[in-house]
Amino acid sequence: MASKKRSPVADYLVYLAIRCAVCVLQTLSLETAYSLAKHLGWVIYRVNKRHRLVAHDNIAKAYPGQFSDAQIDAMVRQVYVHFCRLLMEIVLMPRKLHISNWKNYATLEGSQAMMGALLADRPLLIVTGHFGNWEIAGYALNLFGFRTHAIARPIDNPYLDQYLRDFREGTGQKILAKQGDFDQIEKVLADGGTLATLADQDAGERGVFVPYFGRPASTHKAVALMAMEHKVPMVVCGTMLKGEKYHIVPADVIFPEEYERSPEAIKEITQRFTSDLEQLVRQAPEQYFWVHRRWKSQPAVRVKKKKAAA
Numbered sequence: 521m522a523s524k525k526r527s528p529v530a531d532y533l534v535y536l537a538i539r540c541a542v543c544v545l546q547t548l549s550l551e552t553a554y555s556l557a558k559h560l561g562w563v564i565y566r567v568n569k570r571h572r573l574v575a576h577d578n579i580a581k582a583y584p585g586q587f588s589d590a591q592i593d594a595m596v597r598q599v600y601v602h603f604c605r606l607l608m609e610i611v612l613m614p615r616k617l618h619i620s621n622w623k624n625y626a627t628l629e630g631s632q633a634m635m636g637a638l639l640a641d642r643p644l645l646i647v648t649g650h651f652g653n654w655e656i657a658g659y660a661l662n663l664f665g666f667r668t669h670a671i672a673r674p675i676d677n678p679y680l681d682q683y684l685r686d687f688r689e690g691t692g693q694k695i696l697a698k699q700g701d702f703d704q705i706e707k708v709l710a711d712g713g714t715l716a717t718l719a720d721q722d723a724g725e726r727g728v729f730v731p732y733f734g735r736p737a738s739t740h741k742a743v744a745l746m747a748m749e750h751k752v753p754m755v756v757c758g759t760m761l762k763g764e765k766y767h768i769v770p771a772d773v774i775f776p777e778e779y780e781r782s783p784e785a786i787k788e789i790t791q792r793f794t795s796d797l798e799q800l801v802r803q804a805p806e807q808y809f810w811v812h813r814r815w816k817s818q819p820a821v822r823v824k825k826k827k828a829a830a
Contacts, residue, residue, distance in 0.1 A: 526676065526677070531677045531678065531679055531680070532679050534677055534679075534680060535677060535679035535680045535683060538680060538683070539683065542611055542687075545608065545611045545612065546611060546612060546615060548608075548612070550608075550612060550616060553608035553609075553611075553612060554605055554608065556604075556608065557601060557604035557605040557607070557608050558601055558604075558605075560604045561597070561600040561601030561602070561603070561604040561605075562597065562600070562601070564600050564604065565596065565597050565600040565601075568600075568811075571811040572596055572600075572811075574810070574811055574812075574813060575596045575599055575810035575811045576589075576592050576593065576596055578810045578814065578815070579592050579595060579596065579805070579810055580592055581733070581734075581735060581815075582733035582734070582735075582805075583733075583805075584734075595805065595806050596810070598806035599806055599807075599808070599809070599810055599811065602761075602806060602807050603809065606653050606655075609653055609655075609656065610653075610655050613655070613656065613659055613691065614687075614690055614691055617656070617659060617660075617663070618663070619663045619664075622660055622663055624765075625656070625765060625766060626656055626657075626660055626759075626765060626766045626767070626768060627765055627766075627767050627768070628660075628767075628768045629767050629768065629769045629770070630769065630770045633755070633770045633773055634755060634757070634768070634770045637753055637755045637773060638661070638666055638714065640753070641712065642712060642751070642752070642753065643708070643709040643710075643711075643712045643713055643714070643715070643750060643751075643752045644713075644714045644715070644752060644753055644754075644755065645714075645715050645716075645717070645743065645746065645747055645752050645753070645754040645755070646668070646714065646715070646716040646717070646754075646755050646757065647716075647717060647719045647743060647754055647755070647756045647757070647793050647796075647797075648716070648717075648718060648719070648756070648757055648758055648759070648797070649718055649719060649720035649758070649797045649800070649801070649808075649809075650718060650720055650721075650808065650809035650812060651720075651758050651759070651760065651797070651800060651801055651804075651807055651808050651809070652758055652759040652760040652761060652766060652804070652807045653759050653761070653766050654718065654758075654759055655688075655691075656759055656766050656768075657716075657757065657759045657766075657768050658670055658691070658692075658693050658716055659691045659692065659693070660768065661714075662691060662692025662693060663692070666714060667692070667694070667713065667714065668692075668693055668694070668714045668715070668716050669693065669694045669695075669696050669704075669705075669708050669713060669714065669715050669716070670688070670693045670694070670695055670696070670715075670716045670717070671696050671697075671698055671701075671705065671715060671716070671717040671718075672695055672696070672697065672698070672718075673697070673698050674697050674698075674699075674700075693716075696708075696715075705746075706750075709746065709750040709752055710750070715746075715752075717743060719739065719740065719743050719793060719794070719797065720732075720739075720794075720797055720812075720814065721740070721812070721814070722737070722738050722812075722813060722814055722815070722816045722817050723738040723739055723740040723741070723817070724738060724817050725738070725817055725820070727739050727740055727741065727817065728740075728741050728744075728786065728787050728790045729818075729819050730787065730790050730791040730794050731791070731794075731795075732794050732795075732797075732798055732814065732815075733798055735815050736815070736818060736819055737794065737814055737815055738816075738817040738818075739790050739794055741786055741790065743789075743790070743793065744785070744786040744787075744789035744790045744793075745786060747774070747776045747789060748776050748779070748785055748786065748789070751776055751777065752776065753773060753774065753775050753776070754772075754773070754774040754775075754776075754789070754793060755770055755772075755773055756770070756771045756772040756773075756774065756793045756796040756797065756800075757769060757770045757771060757800075758771060758797070758800035758801075758803075760800070760803060760804045760807055761804070761807060762804075769800065771796040771797075771799060771800050772792070772793070772796040774789060774792055774793060776789070
């Protein structure tokens with residue numbers, strides 16, 4: 521099916537509205553922004569029924585029998601508030617977070633493993649998910665002088681995409697598109713650089729299906745393929761809010777040479793970092809992006825069985 525033709529005028533108006541909103545938010549203190557996030561999260565939770573139901577269903581299936589409907593509903597509200605807070609932090613981060621005060625906002629746990637991987641004389645993959653505040657980790661690394669490249673999907677609105685790209689790159693990261701910047705991604709690894717990617721998105725029917733919270737989840741092969749092809753170690757980490765600070769937590773360091781003799785290396789690496797991400801999310805499930813349809817795609821055999829049962 522052909523994609524719907526976009527309206528340049530509508531796209532530009534949306535871009536202007538976002539820019540105006542960002543300008544207003546950047547005038548706020550953190551305390552005021554957090555208060556606004558609580559109210560905004562509650563409003564979006566009330567009006568966004570479709571994604572609210574998706575989040576409720578995902579949590580119920582990820583924690584079968586562990587929570588009542590009321591407890592799940594309360595967690596979904598927390599999810600909305602958390603991601604409104606995340607939005608405020610992303611907008612305010614360039615003005616509030618500096619090399620002189622970063623310890624007021626973030627701390628690095630297990631620093632030996634993370635710093636060892638960053639200082640090693642070889643390329644590095646940083647793998648995380650839509651959990652906590654994934655943006656603050658990249659920003660903090662750039663404050664310390666580590667140049668990172670983040671792989672991201674471009675936004676359909678071209679004006680907004682360029683604005684957000686410039687905004688994010690203003691924090692020191694270089695943004696590379698999943699499609700279209702493959703040669704640059706290859707060059708970063710060949711030159712011994714650092715790539716960061718979110719690895720918890722549905723990959724469709726062609727992805728690798730590995731268990732995630734007990735259900736098959738289609739996961740992109742590219743992360744494991746890059747690790748094996750370029751001999752790139754992989755640091756799996758999360759950035760979760762604990763109290764008033766974000767804790768950058770390395771969950772695992774995966775070395776591709778451990779899988780050189782395995783005929784199922786790609787699937788095994790994919791399963792390993794997916795399980796690592798699951799363990800991070802279980803520590804603070806209210807900080808995970810449950811509104812995403814992570815289990816949208818299912819293995820063909822499973823789909824056929826469901827149709828036959830119906």
